[in-house]
Amino acid sequence: MAGHEHWLHQIDAELDGELSLAERAALAKHLAACTHCSGARASQLEVRVALARSAGDPHAHVVPRPAIRPRTLTLWVMVAVIMGLAGGWVAYRQWGGPGGEPVEETRALIVVE
């Protein structure tokens, strides 16, 4: 069935309270016939429940946009920090890991001998 991307976008908008009644009716009609999209809607709702709960308002009707954005930002900052740590660890292993001598120094010793 074509057009799932469109409906997934509509689900997102609906859960943000951005759809008109006519758009919601069209979406409801599609969801009744499409298990793929109704499943996606259920998991979207679960994500929002989790977000609302972590924002301290488990009974929120919608997750306000500003509540989503800082969390998304926090996630990206965490990813950046983890990537930085992983990068540093790789560099450490490569150029003189725990107890190991740097490759260049080892080679220099061999040449001298």
Ligand SMILES: [Zn+2]
């Ligand atoms: Zn669908």
